Amino acid sequence: MTSTLARLFAAALALCADAALAAQYNLQPPQSVIAREIYDLHTLIMWIIVVIFVVVFGAMTYAIVKHRKSVGHKAEQFHENTTVEIVWTVIPFLILIGMAYPATKTVIAMKDTSSPDITIKATGYQWKWGYDYLQEGISFYSSLATPRDQIEGRAAKGEHYLLEVDNPVVVPVGKKIRIITTANDVIHAWWVPALGIKQDAIPGFVRDTWFRADNPGTYRGQCAELCGKDHGFMPIVVEAVTPEKYEAWVKEKKAQAQKVAAADAAPEKKWTLDELKQRGEKVYAANCVACHQANGMGTPPAFPPLSGSKMVNGPKGPHIDIVLNGKPGTAMAPFKHLSDADIAAVVTYERNAWNNKTGDMVTPDEVKAARK
Amino acid sequence: MEAAHAHDHAHGHAEHAHHPGGIMRWVMTTNHKDIGTLYLVFSLTMFFVGGVLALMLRAELFQPGLQLWRPDFFNELTTMHGLIMVFGAIMPAFVGFANWQIPMMIGALDMAFARMNNWSFWLLPPAAILLVVSFFVPGGATAAGWTIYAPLSTQMGPGMDLAIFALHIMGASSIMGSINIITTILNMRAPGMTLMKMPLFVWTWLITAYLLIAVMPVLAGAITMILTDRHFGTHFFNPAGGGDPVMFQHIFWFFGHPEVYIMILPAFGIVSQIVPTFARKPLFGYSSMVYATASIAILSFIVWAHHMFTVGMPAAAQLFFMYATMLIAVPTGVKVFNWVATMWKGALTFETPMLWACGFIFVFSMGGFTGLVLAITPVDIQLQDTYYVVAHFHYVLVAGSLFAIYGGAYYWLPKWSGRMYDETLGKWHFWLSMIFFNITFFPMHFSGLAGMPRRIPDYALQFADFNMISTIGAFGFGLAQLLFLVVLFKLRSGPKAADKSWEGAEGLEWTLPSPAPYHSFETPPVVK
Numbered sequence: 054m055t056s057t058l059a060r061l062f063a064a065a066l067a068l069c070a071d072a073a074l075a076a077q078y079n080l081q082p083p084q085s086v087i088a089r090e091i092y093d094l095h096t097l098i099m100w101i102i103v104v105i106f107v108v109v110f111g112a113m114t115y116a117i118v119k120h121r122k123s124v125g126h127k128a129e130q131f132h133e134n135t136t137v138e139i140v141w142t143v144i145p146f147l148i149l150i151g152m153a154y155p156a157t158k159t160v161i162a163m164k165d166t167s168s169p170d171i172t173i174k175a176t177g178y179q180w181k182w183g184y185d186y187l188q189e190g191i192s193f194y195s196s197l198a199t200p201r202d203q204i205e206g207r208a209a210k211g212e213h214y215l216l217e218v219d220n221p222v223v224v225p226v227g228k229k230i231r232i233i234t235t236a237n238d239v240i241h242a243w244w245v246p247a248l249g250i251k252q253d254a255i256p257g258f259v260r261d262t263w264f265r266a267d268n269p270g271t272y273r274g275q276c277a278e279l280c281g282k283d284h285g286f287m288p289i290v291v292e293a294v295t296p297e298k299y300e301a302w303v304k305e306k307k308a309q310a311q312k313v314a315a316a317d318a319a320p321e322k323k324w325t326l327d328e329l330k331q332r333g334e335k336v337y338a339a340n341c342v343a344c345h346q347a348n349g350m351g352t353p354p355a356f357p358p359l360s361g362s363k364m365v366n367g368p369k370g371p372h373i374d375i376v377l378n379g380k381p382g383t384a385m386a387p388f389k390h391l392s393d394a395d396i397a398a399v400v401t402y403e404r405n406a407w408n409n410k411t412g413d414m415v416t417p418d419e420v421k422a423a424r425k
Numbered sequence: 426m427e428a429a430h431a432h433d434h435a436h437g438h439a440e441h442a443h444h445p446g447g448i449m450r451w452v453m454t455t456n457h458k459d460i461g462t463l464y465l466v467f468s469l470t471m472f473f474v475g476g477v478l479a480l481m482l483r484a485e486l487f488q489p490g491l492q493l494w495r496p497d498f499f500n501e502l503t504t505m506h507g508l509i510m511v512f513g514a515i516m517p518a519f520v521g522f523a524n525w526q527i528p529m530m531i532g533a534l535d536m537a538f539a540r541m542n543n544w545s546f547w548l549l550p551p552a553a554i555l556l557v558v559s560f561f562v563p564g565g566a567t568a569a570g571w572t573i574y575a576p577l578s579t580q581m582g583p584g585m586d587l588a589i590f591a592l593h594i595m596g597a598s599s600i601m602g603s604i605n606i607i608t609t610i611l612n613m614r615a616p617g618m619t620l621m622k623m624p625l626f627v628w629t630w631l632i633t634a635y636l637l638i639a640v641m642p643v644l645a646g647a648i649t650m651i652l653t654d655r656h657f658g659t660h661f662f663n664p665a666g667g668g669d670p671v672m673f674q675h676i677f678w679f680f681g682h683p684e685v686y687i688m689i690l691p692a693f694g695i696v697s698q699i700v701p702t703f704a705r706k707p708l709f710g711y712s713s714m715v716y717a718t719a720s721i722a723i724l725s726f727i728v729w730a731h732h733m734f735t736v737g738m739p740a741a742a743q744l745f746f747m748y749a750t751m752l753i754a755v756p757t758g759v760k761v762f763n764w765v766a767t768m769w770k771g772a773l774t775f776e777t778p779m780l781w782a783c784g785f786i787f788v789f790s791m792g793g794f795t796g797l798v799l800a801i802t803p804v805d806i807q808l809q810d811t812y813y814v815v816a817h818f819h820y821v822l823v824a825g826s827l828f829a830i831y832g833g834a835y836y837w838l839p840k841w842s843g844r845m846y847d848e849t850l851g852k853w854h855f856w857l858s859m860i861f862f863n864i865t866f867f868p869m870h871f872s873g874l875a876g877m878p879r880r881i882p883d884y885a886l887q888f889a890d891f892n893m894i895s896t897i898g899a900f901g902f903g904l905a906q907l908l909f910l911v912v913l914f915k916l917r918s919g920p921k922a923a924d925k926s927w928e929g930a931e932g933l934e935w936t937l938p939s940p941a942p943y944h945s946f947e948t949p950p951v952v953k
């Protein structure tokens with residue numbers, strides 16, 4: 054009796070292990086209606102394919118084994134048969150109709166982005182994502198959180214290597230979330246496999262898609278459209294939480310934003326060089342490091358060095374301008390979406406880091422003036 | 426290749442003493458066989474160049490983390506691997522086959538425009554040099570993917586311009602080659618060789634040549650617009666100036682989808698020559714094969730946007746392109762059924778060409794099946810730009826086009842060179858390629874399904890096992906290709922080939938001596 058139970062237990066364990074393994078060989082376990090429909094469509098088509106495969110290659114294998122010259126088979130000379138040819142044209146056609154019907158229903162469901170509960174704009178940047186919660190008024194950037202040391206093999210790789218970000222997208226479960234995509238520079242694609250959505254983010258255009266997360270959890274995806282050097286390093290993380298937790302998160306984010314804005318805008322605020330440099334180093338790490346590198350040496354010629362650069366060591370004006378407005382025709386994108394304080398900080402940092410020792414301080418007021 | 430040398434010796438010098446010798450013979454040649462050889466040697470060279478790039482990128486992907494290359498150089502590798510394989514290896518190989526075989530198969534003396542033939546080949550080496558040299562210009566080669574989507578491609582350095590020039594030149598070469606092929610087929614067939622008596626290889630090339638003429642100018646237009654966007658202040662694809670990045674994709678894939686059939690239809694033709702020979706039985710459903718090829722070609726013009734299901738088309742457009750794409754399964758299925766029916770109740774033997782042809786039918790069909798999976802819009806949206814797509818198109822391009830090219834090469838090498846190749850080596854070449862091909866590309870289906878995007882130099886840990894297997898397979902596959910060089914090298918000392926090198930071979934080329942004389946048919950044969 055005990056041994057039977059033990060065997061049953063072992064079998065159950067093996068099944069679980071298989072299920073975990075199966076996730077590696079198949080689409081990720083679906084976490085939304087659309088993802089489930091996609092999963093089922095794929096399974097259906099796989100079975101149809103398996104049947105066709107067995108029939109066609111069963112016949113071919115039979116011929117290879119039985120109709121060989123070496124087993125003494127004599128070649129027959131038939132070379133057409135209208136009935137057979139019509140049959141094997143019509144049958145595939147009917148199978149296709151059988152496949153097209155459920156696929157059509159899913160396409161229409163995927164396209165229905167009407168009456169969402171929450172609308173989030175996802176903007177692709179080289180190489181991070183920016184998110185704007187349109188009704189809530191929350192905005193933030195979301196960049197890769199995996200340390201360079203792990204990527205370059207100086208540290209052990211963590212569990213969510215390359216699939217972790219500093220600021221995840223937080224959504225409530227059970228609510229229809231409409232994602233609007235666009236891009237700042239080149240085409241990116243916003244893709245979360247478990248939620249069954251992938252939508253290109255195209256500069257100058259706005260596209261949309263939707264999902265409704267069934268269960269709380271963390272769902273990870275990546276940019277799916279080649280977008281340059283760090284295409285492999287701009288993941289997407291969606292945290293689906295209970296509606297209560299979501300409300301709390303929204304409140305917290307808003308309070309945070311207000312605090313920062315108030316502090317930056319306070320007219321009496323006196324910035325010091327060190328304060329700006331410290332803040333600038335963080336802004337640099339989040340926005341500039343991918344191209345210009347932590348050591349300021351860039352990766353020439355596409356991404357020029359800042360350390361020792363004539364531009365950075367020259368007058369402040371052109372330096373502020375290139376950070377604000379970018380340089381058309383090059384990979385240098387405009388960063389005017391950053392706050393005055395952030396731009397002031399990063400310009401100050403650049404002018405005083407590495408081999409640059411200008412001793413200059415750029416204040417948010419100067420940036421504000423330069424915007425006009 | 427050895428082929429040309431061998432026949433040079435075999436033929437003495439009386440009949441073409443007026444030709445210059447040495448290197449100038451190859452530079453000035455207007456002979457379809459010499460030019461065919463040049464195309465094939467060029468293609469083999471580019472195949473090894475593109476292969477080395479593939480191994481370089483597979484080496485980086487052996488383990489997670491960045492070990493060998495910077496991410497931007499990795500992108501250069503994927504881009505140039507694609508461009509070189511498509512435009513430098515596969516397409517010229519088929520033109521090489523066309524040059525060698527079409528005049529012999531339709532009973533003609535040579536190609537219709539002999540001098541243009543010379544020119545269309547000699548455009549290719551400069552184009553290849555531009556592509557390879559672009560690695561060494563500031564900023565390196567283009568890293569925008571072989572699809573060179575705007576606006577990413579407008580960000581690239583001068584390597585992009587070199588690639589654009591190279592594509593222009595290769596496009597011009599393809600168009601000239603196609604004009605030559607169409608004119609030859611339509612005007613120079615032997616008496617009695619009606620269109621519906623032409624060997625299927627000739628038919629597939631006739632249709633392919635029309636496809637090339639239709640779409641190469643479209644590619645030329647797309648890349649010219651990129652060029653003017655880059656340098657002359659136009660805004661075709663720049664949204665800040667009112668341009669449309671999605672328009673680039675429409676134009677590119679209007680070229681790109683027929684392009685994939687340009688790379689597979691001649692392969693269908695080669696397989697349709699090989700299978701009847703080794704089944705000792707006529708091709709089943711000849712006319713339906715012709716109609717299927719034509720339908721595939723026509724359908725190829727109305728399915729382009731299935732490469733772009735994620736750009737956010739309206740539902741109606743997604744549905745149209747899904748249905749049209751699914752339809753292609755019907756004529757493709759007809760072809761596979763016909764090949765199996767040709768083998769059915771034959772007297773099969775499995776010399777190397779037949780192994781490649783059977784391998785082709787089996788593995789190409791798997792690529793066809795995954796094509797059907799990808800045709801389903803919702804599933805495609807999940808799988809687009811993942812390794813599943815990488816697996817899919819390598820199943821149709823490597824196991825499809827490349828296997829057919831090898832099959833054709835082993836099949837006709839005796840006719841070209843007058844010598845039999847080493848059968849044992851040929852079989853080793855096939856089996857190692859077949860096994861390592863599957864070790865390389867089959868796991869990519871799984872990594873794609875599990876969510877690994879393509880064109881990334883580093884990946885999350887759950888993809889590590891499959892990538893390691895793929896890399897091992899890739900190196901095995903690459904090494905196995907060196908066997909083909911050994912086969913070619915040993916060809917000189919192979920036994921002499923009979924005029925009809927294969928027992929079951931049918932067709933005009935087998936009525937000529939082996940190696941085939943410098944001018945194929947000085948007096949046209951009469952086909953009954």
